[in-house]
Amino acid sequence: MRTVLDLLRLLADRADGDARDGELDRVVAELAASEPEAGALTLRVRAAMDAGRRRESELAALVGIARDLASESDPGSVLQAIVRRARGLLGTDVAYLTLHDPERGDTFMRVTSGSVSHRFQSLRLPLGAGLGGLVAASRTPHWTGRYAGDGRYRHTEEIDTAVAEEGIVGICGTPLLVDDEFVGVLFAANRSARPFTAEDVALLGSLAALAAVSLVQTRRLADTATTLRELRGAHAAIAEAADAHDRFAGVVLEGGDVGDIAEALGRLLGGWVAVLDGDGATAAAHGPVPPGLDARAAARRAGERDGGGRPVPVPCAGGVWVTAVIAGGQRLGTLLLGGLGAGDALTPGQVRTVERAAMVTALVQLFAQRADEADRLDRADALTELLAASGAPRPTTLTRLAALGVSPRRPHVLLVCRCHPARRRALAREAAALGGRSGLVGERDGAVVVLLPGTDPAAAGARLARPASEQDPDGAVTVGGAGPLQPADGADAALAEARRSAEALVALDREGECASASDLGFAGLLLGERPDVAGYVRGILGPVAEHDARRGSELLRTLEAYYAAGASPTRAAAALHVHVNTVAQRLDRVASLLGPRWQDPDHGLELQLALRLHRLGTPRPEGTP
Template identity: 35%
Template sequence: MPSDDHSVREALFRLFELLATEAPPERFEEVIRTALPDPADTASAALLDRARGLALDIHSLFARRHQREAGLAALVDTARELTLPYELDVLLKVITRRARLLLNLDMSWISFHDPAEDCSYVRAADGHASAITVGFRIPGTGGLGNRSRSQSIPFWSPDYLDDDGFPHSGAIDDVVRAEGLRALMSVPLHDGDHVFGALYVADRKVRHFAPDEITQMSSLGDLVSVAIKKARLLAQARDEISELELDSSRAMDFFSAARHLRETQSRLIDLVLRGRDLHELTTAAAGALDGTLLVRDVAGRDLAATGVVTALDEDELLKTVLDAHTERAPIRSAEGLWCCPAAAGDEILATLVFEPREAATDITAQLLRIVAQAVAVQLQVQRSAAAAEGHMRDQLFHELLSSSRYTPEQLAQRARRLAVDLTEPHVAVVARPEGGAQGKAVVWASSYAYRLSGLKTTDGGCIVLLLPGTDPGAAARAVSSELSSVLGHPVTAGAAGPITSAVTIVQTYQEARRCLDALTALGGDGATASPQELGFLGMLLSEQPDTVAFIAFTIGPVLDYDTQQCTELVRTLEAYFAAGSSPTRAAESLHVHPNTVSRRLERITDLLGAGWQEPVRALEVQLALRLHRARHTLRKGSAAPPHAEAPAT
């Protein structure tokens, strides 16, 4: 073989070796130059030039294949990264970064289309300088993105601002110019047949995108579309899970509250059924409510309390109570107190006043309703117990007030079995309602007598009560006040007593009845009175006048002072009234100086009070003086004054 052929063959093998070792193209030129020592050999030169061209083509093919493989590998890595459960905003940041690095570009961003405003807005961007930022609004006409969205295919330009192959938008051109971008590609993002956005990549130099690069970006757009859809579904699922968890939490709270309400109601009703009193029921209810609980009757009196209500303003509380009674529901006052009526049907039996220890919860009102219901049941049970026992009590009181075949001892024994001890002081009260329902008054009287361990009956439209106590006047006032508030009408009441034996019950009742008749005769409807309060009129009304008690009640302090100090105040009183209430004339009859009489009268005022010279009191004082002198005369058998002469004071 000629030496030239040998050189050509060696050069060809050398080109094969360079291709096999993936040497750079510059090495190919060096092989050709060294293989042609004779430039005149055109045949060898043409052969080597053809071999070099083929080698360069093969090298370029290998380079493109390697680039494609690298792009596919990067695309696979991107797909793998997009499968992670990102939040949408984080996912978009990952996508823009991966898209920019995939083709080694300067910038990338993602926009979502807003059909309502016919525009798109940037949701994420990477590699931006200042213009294309998150929130930038892209007009609905012009630009690559709108064209790729309308045609649903990738669209690119090697030099955007100088490309007239598509309609431009001034706003888009301004931001592209501000960012210094040249080459730009837009890939549509699909959700089925719907295009919801676009993925953009851009470079700050002129660049012709190869078909492989366009294919890679199109494949990336498909992956991004799936990833965004998955992220949205994941976010929706998370929202639904959060909502379900919230609903579950609410349901658990509801069931817990319902269980607490049910257990509280069961516990309170159980206390009522076991015969516990109202105080124990109120204490248990206050523990369930976590605060201070007060139970008041319709007249505003406390029936039970678990402590002191610190924020109690009676005027404000009255308004809240009226609102609660009107609404038949728990009402919260401005001071933070809760008021709730305890009702049985249309009748309000009591009012609950509750002061929470801490801020009231959503179930406070429901708990108050349950407690109010339990309190109403308790009061109804008490009323029923009183009614069940009332027949026997009424029968006993009827026999005490009439001729009975039983002895007083037997009646007293029957009374003790009904928790009424007739050996203890009792007073009789006869009350006449001046209006209102008679049946309601009788029901109230039964409950009132049962509550105070007394007896009741009715007589000619009047309520007759036998109650424990020693002050008939106070008992009459209490009965009149409470019954008036229940009926809404005035109640006139007469009272007498006290008594400590069943034998004197009839007489005491008759005295109380005469006091009531006296009030009626005097026009005192709605008033109360006892023989002691009626003065001498009460003594006259009494079947067995107690003159000793009348004298002691009227001038007892003066008598005691004379006895203890050996003075003549009683004699001075007699002389004063005999002289027509003239101190000077009284001094003449007593043979003392008028100043002495004045000092004695001042002492009498200190003992009897400032109103003893008023006409009514003066009449009672004169009657007491005459009764005192008469008793003394009868006892001593002489008309001598009841007091020995003593030095003037």
């Protein structure tokens, strides 16, 4: 117990910023020796805390970089600040920036940080040669953990000699684009074979986007320095953008989300603002957004003119402005605004304000995207762990479920969703949104498996099932359901039942529908883990039995005689010793109770099976004499 209390105290101190890693390592080792699973969970908690602290540090660093670059007015100082910050942000040995020479058609080394080789500092890179030349030619990021042996790049003696003299092993480069024009490449490099991650590339790309905006700022200052009026206007725009950036940075550092950024931008510009996610759906809004606004069309408009990686506001019809939200070359969403008045034109200061808002929104969405992806993977792992248990899961599994917001003792339903392989990821996102923080979603055996709180699997599955259409022939989603169940009792049996129900729907040519074993009629009796025979009989014969109980009629007996006589009213009348008209009248009453299609082959088969089960002594429907 003492070790556990020590561990909790140290974790609490670590969360407060008072890290004592040596003592924490000792306590974790003692706990792992006696309780291996507890030790492993502790390491996971510690890793999650470190990742969160690292994300906060990266965001704060990028916000600080943006403020520093916004305050620079000299192009040389801007470039030097860019490479210095890139080296510190990514923790690399070297950072450097090359600029494009349009007259010679190559790029040349402009500024470096951490470089020791004169040959390397004076290097020129022809377009297409080396990693930097390929970035310049393709205008897309490239990275390698070991440049010397990487056959993807066209090696030249001059470049390889300079790289070897500098001692560089791994390189990452991303293009620098300003006003739709390629102006250079920003690099980060290591003198050891340390691979670059996707997060490293995204962060370097975010810095390149910030740098591009700052270069535009300094170029505009230089261009407008010819007159005092223009210079004053540029300074006013810079001050306006800097004030806006401070406000956006404050919103983020106080824990705000894209909705808070939209509100801050709307209040600054005096109009309405809407933020769309990467799929074009509205993620946040502020002010009276026009109800007839075609947000998706506006988002496409921004995509057509995304500024080459820079968030440039683009005018649309009706005084609407759209700006692409981009980080690391990845389109994360769209920012829309309007209702500004005065011809709905943007001043230079407002343009810069919108650019800052788009950049900060991109950073927030990038980190939220990483957090959501980590949560999605954690939930998928927890679901896999639950389904892998035969019977009741282990206590550690139940603890993990509870930590994710899934109550092990509450009723849940389990859904197995089958769709085209290309649609599984989108379906998983849709199911995750449906379950929120209390559901689990994962992929298993080529299907999307969903655990949701509730008692009705058919109702839950109906929200995901959809048939194919002429416009989308591969869009069918077939859902088999099972439950209710309590996760604490295990879910393996429910998984098998839901899978069989989905397979039965496909076999019965009912793709695009949702059903549980109880919804599949007699087929459900064969599929169900615990077949509800009495419920099946009640569901088929209930209205007829209730009528017999109320009126003292013999409709059930007449149905039995009718089917026993090969569906002949005449022979049924003889067997019952009544007139054939009496049989006809009784069958008309059956039709009024069961519907006009009661004699269809499929329905007739269900009725005969229910009558046979009823005759064999299953618990009778309520009211049966």
